[in-house]
Structure formats: structure tokens, C-alpha cells
Amino acid sequence: MNVALYVWQRATAAVMVPMIVVHVAVIFYATRHGLGGADILARTGGSVGWGAFYALFVVAASIHAAIGVRNVLAEWSRLGDRGAGIAASAFGLTLFGLGLRAVVAVTLP
């Protein structure tokens, strides 16, 4: 890991921490009020705010996790720095694609 990857990983962590608090609070709210899937989709559908919130989370998580996976691969596999970078980038892009697909699915009206 070099300084750029270090800063990106810490910065995305700093973005995610308050978002996780909000996410967990929403989960508590939904369970305590007995909201089902349809109720939640009714609230998130068409919501620009929730769409932006979770899209930002997906971006941060994809970058953060990819850097972490790159480190693990670079240290523990035989891929080397370059191979680990390529594999981790593919992992990050996959997370980004799957995450964004989920965000779109619950926020499109």
C-alpha cells in the first residue's frame, strides 16, 4: 500500500462510518414500526435522497473494500502488486455494479 491508497481507504472509511449509523438507525426504525418490504419500497421508491445516500455508500464501500482486498492479495497470494491490483479492481467494480443495481431497484419509482 502506498500513501494514495492509504488516504483513499481512510477517507472512504470516514465517509461510511456516519452512513452506517444512519443505516442501522433506519433498520431499527423499520423493525420497531413493523414495516415490511412493501412499506419500505413505498418510502424509498422515487426518493432522490435515499438514492443518493446509498449510491454514495456503494461508491465508498467499493473503493474501500477493493483497497483492502488488494492488500490481502498482495501479501498473501502469489499475484504480486500488479496482479493484486487488477484482481482487486475487478472485485471493486463488481461490488459497484451489484450495489448500484440494488440501489436502483429500491429507489426507482
Place this chain on the structure above:
Amino acid sequence: MSSDLKVFLWRGAQAGHYQAFAVPLRENQTVLDVVTYVQRHLDPTLAYRFACRVGVCGSCAMTVNGRPRWTCRTHVSKVVADGGLEIGPLENLPVIKDLATDMSRFFEKWQEAKGAFVPTKTRHDEIEAIAPASAPRLAAAAAIECINCGVCHAACDTVRWNESYLGPAALNRAWTLVNDARDGGNRERLSAVAAAGGCHACHSHQSCQEHCPQSLNPTASIAGLKRRTAQAWLRGEIKARRLEGKA
């Protein structure tokens, strides 16, 4: 208590075996005394390294019952286990012969971390006034008493699995210079320790701190380098790069 100590010493180079010796047990006896006894009385072909015998030179570090230690300041009574001692060369360094390791890479990494002082003044200039209680001076003072023994290097997991990692000793040295107002090499130094294999490779396991015979805390020094390099990179003062000469 038996009058003899069971001692198992590493013999050979990278490949080798432990050889058993019986050494008279004494009331006050260091691990280095034991090794010296073997070499002088039992087997003169035993290779090991020492110089000062008083914890200053950092030459005599070895692995004693599984832990890296400075042998001249380690009393047998404190580390003996089941009436015996298993003494091997330091880990994470190539073995030359028996208990002597090749420390070339260890010191090359000090060079790669820009561990040499870069003067900014001549003898004709005023001496730089450094307040003893200033934060940089205190940070440097906390890390300066390294004796280059290699114990932290041998104890470090990251050194073990990442050959390019500069290691706790070299980075600790770099941190003392980063805090030295008289030094003029910080841009190059921060750039060197911010590259792949530099301070950001540290996992903060703190084995260096746990084992350092001088009770230094290289992990804290490395954390300082992480902060300082991040600031320098965000300000555009250094670039993210790989270490010179590394694949």
C-alpha cells in the same frame, strides 16, 4: 537445581539443526555468557556476533526460546524454560553461520528510508536553536535511542511476509529525522517512506514495541509517518510511488 544448563544452539546456515550443549549454570549469567562459554570451552567453531557486552552496540541479538532478545542484557534466570535454552539466529534475516545473520538488507533499508541526516548548514552558520520541550524534539527524543540491534525487524510479521517492507527500525529512524529541524531531506524522506513497502504497509501489530530492548515504540513512529505523509500527499508535496529499484 541442576548444575548444568541444557543449551540448544543453531548450527549451520539457513538450513541446519540445533546442537545440544551442557553449560555450567551460574547465579548471575547472561545468554551471551552462555554462548561465549560454548565457543571458548566446548566448540571453537561456533559463530556468533557481539562487541560491547553492555547493551550499547546492538550486535548480539539472537532468538532465545522463540523470542528475539539482546543476549548481553538478558539474564538466563529470566528466560530459562524447563532448565534449558534454545538459542538461534535472528529471524527475517539470512543466516551466515550458526548465530550470525547477514544484516545487509536491514541496513540497506535504512538507506532506502533516507535514514541519513541531510545537513542544511555549514560550520560557519549559527547552531540551530531547538527548544527541549518543543513537540518535534520530544517526538525525536522518544525514538532516538535505537541501537540498531534488529530485534524489531526479527519480531515483525510484516517484514516476514513482505520483502519490500522497510521495517520498524528504518522507519523509526526516518521519523526521528522528520522531526529534526536541522535536516533538509524531508521531501525525499517522506516520499521514500510513503511508497509501496513504506510506512503504510505496517499493520500496527506492535511486535516491535513489545520486543524492543530499549523500550522504544516504532509503531508510534510509523503512525506519525503515516499522518505526516498523508498530509504531504494531500498538499501535493509528494507523489505516491513504488520504492526505487523495486519491481
